[in-house]
Amino acid sequence: MMNTRVVAAGLRKRICSADDAAALIAPGMTVAMSGFTGAGYPKTVPPALASRIDDAHARGLDFRINVLTGASTAPELDGALARANGITMRLPYQSDPTLRDKINDGEMDYLDIHLSHVAQNSWSGIFGEIDIALVEVCAIRDDGKLIPSSSVGNNKTWLERAKGVILEVNRRQPLELEGMHDIYYGTALPPHRVPIPLLRSGDRIGERYLHCPADKILAIVETDASDRNNEFTPPDATSRQIAGNLIEFLRHEVAMGRLPKTLLPLQSGVGNITNAVLSELGAVGFAGLTAYTEVIQDGMLDMLQNGTLTVASATALSLSPSAFVRFAEHIGQFHERIVLRPQEISNHPELVRRLGCIAMNGMMESDIYGNVNSTHVMGSRIQNGIGGSGDFARNGYLSCFMSASTAKNGSISCIVPMVSHVDHTEHDVAVLVTERGLADLRGLSPKQRAQQIIARCADPAYQPMLQDYFDRACHQSFGKHTPHLLKEALSWHERYIETGSMRS
Structure with missing residues (x-):
């Protein structure tokens, strides 16, 4: 316990295994998770949850949840839950191949929405109640404040809106991240909004830490795992x-x-x-x-x-x-x-x-x-x-x-x-x-x-085809402001689906 990043002594009794934390998530729940483009996502509870879901399905039980995040995550989260057929609805952005296939095969619902709208819609109740927030942090201070990790995303909203909270405290995230975050608590829904007092990119208008009442924290899982992002290939x-x-x-x-x-x-x-x-x-x-x-x-x-x-x-x-x-x-x-x-x-x-x-x-x-x-x-x-x-x-x-x-x-x-x-x-x-x-x-x-x-x-190779379409549209279309030949407008896509090429 001496090496723990859970400095708040009163919360140490809530440290548990990933399996025990995953057991708190029930079928049909809406679970809001941290993570934004492969950074700061929970890394051990989602695989444990996927294992629970697999076991339930093997026994003939339906076990799926709604998953909300900041943006895309990683195979340990989106991939694991998608492979287990454990997601009913997902929002607001994803990039996992297995998850993508499930969406395109019609096996789960996907809400593709502007990232700036997620918090507002959540506060308005558009997504219903949030049962569990599953959020990665760097550490829990002695005063109970949370040091965010490599992404913030929607974590502030998830912690505020959720009925219960599971925290993953990841010691692989540098503690020196403390102080880089600027968590602004001054947003509100109309008609109570006030101007956000930010005038330059580097302005700091909020706090360094995330807040979460101690009585909402159901479990804490200690982890030691890196974010997963691919190496960028050199520009071609x-x-x-x-x-x-x-x-x-x-x-x-x-x-x-x-x-x-x-x-x-x-x-x-x-x-x-x-x-x-x-x-x-x-x-x-x-x-x-x-x-x-x-x-x-x-x-x-x-x-x-x-x-x-x-x-x-x-x-x-x-x-x-x-x-x-x-x-x-x-x-x-x-x-x-x-x-x-x-x-x-x-x-x-x-x-x-x-x-x-x-x-x-x-x-x-x-x-x-x-x-x-x-x-x-x-x-x-x-x-x-x-x-x-x-x-x-x-x-x-x-x-x-x-x-x-x-x-x-x-x-x-x-x-x-x-x-x-x-x-x-x-x-x-x-x-x-x-x-x-x-x-x-x-x-x-x-x-x-x-x-x-x-x-x-x-x-x-396509310029003559485009020019021909445009020239004919200018003479033959219903209107001449934005000329289109409606019977041909999507024919290039149809041709690709049928032949494997848009070329005529």
């Missing part, structure tokens, strides 16, 4: 070209006086392309930058170390294993330059608009008018989810979406006549970028946008 030629196209545009905006030399607070979605953009920003001479985003990836950590970035605000450290080791070894360098917040603050539309964020997110496809699909393959199969991209795209100063121009070795064009699913309407998309070029859509009518996107973003 396509990613570097996309990054180069966007950076050339940002330089132009600075030259035109629309952006300062230090740009505006950066938001970067998860993925290799956005990570490549971050890596290139430092290499080409930008300095004094700031970030107001959801996750700190490897590229952003590099920028903090080399001085390109002065401060980064996020809700999670989504670092590869090697980058997390580097972070832990040099944590003193980052302590005052990284702020980890609840996701209702990191993604809050009020703050994104006030700060004027530059939103940089990936997409699956765009149509010729600038509508973006970032979630669904061929219109009906969910990939991951919208995450926080919509929070920033609609409210940011500049909304940029990036993708390679083709996928599946050229059999799919990422620029299509009409997207098969709309996550971001043309009204929320300012800039489209592929390795072929960049289309600045601001101030353009629909037909002007179409010409820019076809000429600058589409792959040469």
Whole structure:
């Protein structure tokens, strides 16, 4: 017991095994768990729960629960529970292959919602009562306050809303994380809201710790396990070209006086392309930058170390294993330059608009008018989810979406006549970028946008097809404002499903 991080003596009697903690979760419960993009998720109770569920199913009993998180987690949570067929409903974002297959096979319900909306909907009762909050923390102080771990996500809301709480105290998370968090307790539902007093990315407006009444804590499980995130692959030629196209545009905006030399607070979605953009920003001479985003990836950590970035605000450290080791070894360098917040603050539309964020997110496809699909393959199969991209795209100063121009070795064009699913309407998309070029859509009518996107973003193999569709639509469509041939608009997707290629 001397090595325990449960410093509050009165709570030590609640330390138990993962199996004992999992036994507190009953069929039909709604369980809200920590975790945001592979960081700060509970690592031992979910596998123990999955084992209980397997045993129940073997005895012919139905055992499934509703699972709420901050965003995606890891195989020990989403994967284990999905393999056990233990989830009835999941929200708000996921990336596990087994879980994804269950959703797309219709074996569980999935709510894909804006990350900034989760806490509000929870407080409004949209998701019903939360029976158990299962949250990872670094430690429990002698005064009972909780030191958050590598992500905050929705943990503040889960701890406040849940009837009972199970804590995983993970000694693998650096204790030096203490003080990096900024937990703001000043949010409220309308009509009682007041302005959030945050004016700069690095402002601290809350507390260092999470609160949880001792009488709500049902069990504490001590763990020693790392977060699980994959190593980032070095940017390939396509990613570097996309990054180069966007950076050339940002330089132009600075030259035109629309952006300062230090740009505006950066938001970067998860993925290799956005990570490549971050890596290139430092290499080409930008300095004094700031970030107001959801996750700190490897590229952003590099920028903090080399001085390109002065401060980064996020809700999670989504670092590869090697980058997390580097972070832990040099944590003193980052302590005052990284702020980890609840996701209702990191993604809050009020703050994104006030700060004027530059939103940089990936997409699956765009149509010729600038509508973006970032979630669904061929219109009906969910990939991951919208995450926080919509929070920033609609409210940011500049909304940029990036993708390679083709996928599946050229059999799919990422620029299509009409997207098969709309996550971001043309009204929320300012800039489209592929390795072929960049289309600045601001101030353009629909037909002007179409010409820019076809000429600058589409792959040469698909440009004649897109131009032919657009030209015929301009003459034959029902209306001429946003010309479409409705019988053909989704024919590219149908052709891919039937033949394995969008090419005619």
